[in-house]
Amino acid sequence: MSLFAPSHVYFVGVHGPIGGLLAFHLRRNMPSTSNITVIRRNSLQMDDFVGKQNGAVHVTKDGVRRAAYGFLASIPNPSQSARRRTNRIPENPIDILFMSTRTFSAKPMLSMLKSRLNRSSTVVMLQNGLGVYDDVVKELFTDPATRPHFVIASHSHRVYQQGVLDFIHTHSGKLEFSVLPNDPYVQAEAGFHNQALSPFDRAGRVEDIIPPKHPHPERLHSLATSVQLLKSVEELNPTWLSNSDLQVLIRERLVIDSIVDPLTAVMRCTNGYLLTTDYARHIISNACNEASKIFQAELNQSTRDTAGKNWTPSMMRALPDALHPRTLESTVMDYLKDSPGQMSQMLSDVRKGKPTEVNHLTGRLLKLATDLKSEAKIPVPTLRVLYNLVGMRSSIPLDQNM
Numbered sequence: 001m002s003l004f005a006p007s008h009v010y011f012v013g014v015h016g017p018i019g020g021l022l023a024f025h026l027r028r029n030m031p032s033t034s035n036i037t038v039i040r041r042n043s044l045q046m047d048d049f050v051g052k053q054n055g056a057v058h059v060t061k062d063g064v065r066r067a068a069y070g071f072l073a074s075i076p077n078p079s080q081s082a083r084r085r086t087n088r089i090p091e092n093p094i095d096i097l098f099m100s101t102r103t104f105s106a107k108p109m110l111s112m113l114k115s116r117l118n119r120s121s122t123v124v125m126l127q128n129g130l131g132v133y134d135d136v137v138k139e140l141f142t143d144p145a146t147r148p149h150f151v152i153a154s155h156s157h158r159v160y161q162q163g164v165l166d167f168i169h170t171h172s173g174k175l176e177f178s179v180l181p182n183d184p185y186v187q188a189e190a191g192f193h194n195q196a197l198s199p200f201d202r203a204g205r206v207e208d209i210i211p212p213k214h215p216h217p218e219r220l221h222s223l224a225t226s227v228q229l230l231k232s233v234e235e236l237n238p239t240w241l242s243n244s245d246l247q248v249l250i251r252e253r254l255v256i257d258s259i260v261d262p263l264t265a266v267m268r269c270t271n272g273y274l275l276t277t278d279y280a281r282h283i284i285s286n287a288c289n290e291a292s293k294i295f296q297a298e299l300n301q302s303t304r305d306t307a308g309k310n311w312t313p314s315m316m317r318a319l320p321d322a323l324h325p326r327t328l329e330s331t332v333m334d335y336l337k338d339s340p341g342q343m344s345q346m347l348s349d350v351r352k353g354k355p356t357e358v359n360h361l362t363g364r365l366l367k368l369a370t371d372l373k374s375e376a377k378i379p380v381p382t383l384r385v386l387y388n389l390v391g392m393r394s395s396i397p398l399d400q401n402m
Contacts (some may be wrong), residue, residue, distance in 0.1 A: 272340025
């Protein structure tokens with residue numbers, strides 16, 4: 001169902017593998033009359049994209065290299081550029097913003113773009129880890145009345161960078177997303193609860209985003225269009241999930257990244273080597289057990305907070321099967337078996353002396369364990385050691401001469 005044709009989409013993070021892959025498919029699926037503007041941090045990066053890279057993104061899949069052309073480029077606040085200091089003008093508002101930056105770059109970039117976002121805007125966030133959205137809402141968009149809509153996305157594709165804006169798509173996974181409208185009257189997940197349909201047929205529906213009698217439907221156009229755009233990139237296997245299902249999926253992937261990335265970064269090995277030793281298996285098992293306990297305490301606290309004074313022990317909910325210790329352990333081991341030759345992003349970062357995302361991965365699990373109002377503190381010795389080892393490895397040069 002086509003509701004709105006996007007006229008202008010902005011994209012941050014197109015130079016990263018998953019950002020480049022998504023931007024490539026969006027550009028090829030959008031009409032030529034619609035623009036995608038890539039936001040770069042400064043004028044030099046913007047000029048490089050337009051000049052040296054010709055505003056093109058290349059993706060190779062199954063040995064076939066294809067290109068997507070016609071991207072525009074800008075900086076976050078063009079009117080504040082040194083080139084235009086004497087002629088500052090109000091920035092154009094952003095209706096739709098796709099963000100696939102590293103976790104530690106999301107909030108700073110959104111801070112620069114905040115003045116161009118409003119309650120009619122939609123931000124599609126595609127980051128690793130947990131808590132990026134919560135931090136952004138808590139620190140940048142505290143007022144629900146002016147907060148943009150958000151779409152939270154996760155993926156299981158494997159993409160590698162072989163050059164600037166040149167990527168290899170080695171494994172097709174899924175692109176899952178959930179809708180978080182800023183309007184309490186919008187029942188965006190009504191389709192997931194339609195009792196007239198069998199459970200297998202219940203799904204999100206774009207038409208539920210804009211209620212027929214909504215007083216300001218124009219405020220919801222960008223959200224509906226963003227969902228349409230995500231659904232249009234069929235080669236990436238897009239799936240609209242309920243927020244509760246996506247949160248489970250995000251936690252599954254958080255556990256994988258919080259264990260596999262630190263281990264491979266510290267040991268300087270690809271994923272498959274972790275399958276060759278029982279020592280790694282013991283660490284993975286212990287870390288999964290700790291993570292599962294954290295998730296159970298998180299669920300318990302959420303239930304208590306929702307019920308308030310009416311809470312009783314009978315209200316406690318069981319943890320989803322996917323987050324049980326043994327299930328998490330099997331998920332991690334299956335991931336290793338499916339990606340034996342893969343070098344983790346964390347190992348790549350450490351080798352290049354770049355910041356890692358450990359604070360939003362293993363560090364986020366540790367923060368959850370610390371912040372939860374659990375009657376008994378959750379012991380997380382394995383996760384804490386993994387976190388500290390990454391910090392130590394990042395501080396010590398990898399190739400010291402002894």
